Amino acid sequence: MSTFNYTFYFSLFYFVTLTGCPGIGDRLAPDEEGYIIVYEEGVCFSFNNGDNYILKYISINPRGTRLRDEKIILNPPLHIVNAFICIPSSLYKFNKDGQCFIRANFTFLKNSTYSRRIFSALEVSNGVVHNIRSDDMEILRPYDEMIQK
Template sequence: MVKTTGFRVLWPACSLALCLLMLTGCPGPGDRMRFDETAQVSQQGDNVCFNITDARDYQPANMGINPRSTPSKEKNFNFSPGLTVADGKLCIPPSFYHFPDKGQFIIEYLLISKEYDEPRSFVITLEINGGHIYNVTPTEREISLPYCRYVMDNSVGTCQL
């Protein structure tokens, strides 16, 4: 009688664990979440530029420039931007995108490398007011960061423990 009761209790738990493992798969290296980075924005002539730390040979694979209030499903992305990272900066000329004199924008882009396997995802929020460009702190819904306190340090988001 004791063996039957133990079987009745353990069987559902074991079958549930087995089903969950089959449905979700085993954890592995592909399951790691990649966090977004942000960058300091500057204006060089008519270009809007972003400082890329440790740029190496990374180049943009896609880019989205949208007003900050644009819902995710309505955002536009260019999957062949034709822009390059040079001297640690990614610059957007007016011929690629003309920013108006006023408004807030979210710029999202992915940098890939031929030498390194890990792509780098960037999210930058900026405000333009009277032709001047300012960094704006992205919200938790706009950027994926590790679990730490997010602060602005010289207009560049950094994690401080």
């Protein structure tokens, strides 16, 4: 075999090894932003077109919490009702003042490899909950949304 063949196969092997095979795992999907609404049931956030999804985990933490310090609740007993997920006070008690974020991951019922991530941020001031916009360090946005500030 010639030197060209060795070089070609060697280059092909390392190209595939370093770049991976194309597929859904090679694409970084942006997070979706959910909006906070307060109902009698608790603090709720929007989740449009969520009929065929189940909640795999939810993370509710004060703003500024490092990723390794986040508290994650796996398979929480929450359900999508009228395009909203409501967090009752029995699951999480929000402080009277401060900011926090909610990160939730949903998987598709028919294909568990497809998932959606919803991110919401809120501020509690004197016991009143307000929806706030998350910054670019907390949520993965498409690039065109990041430059439109």
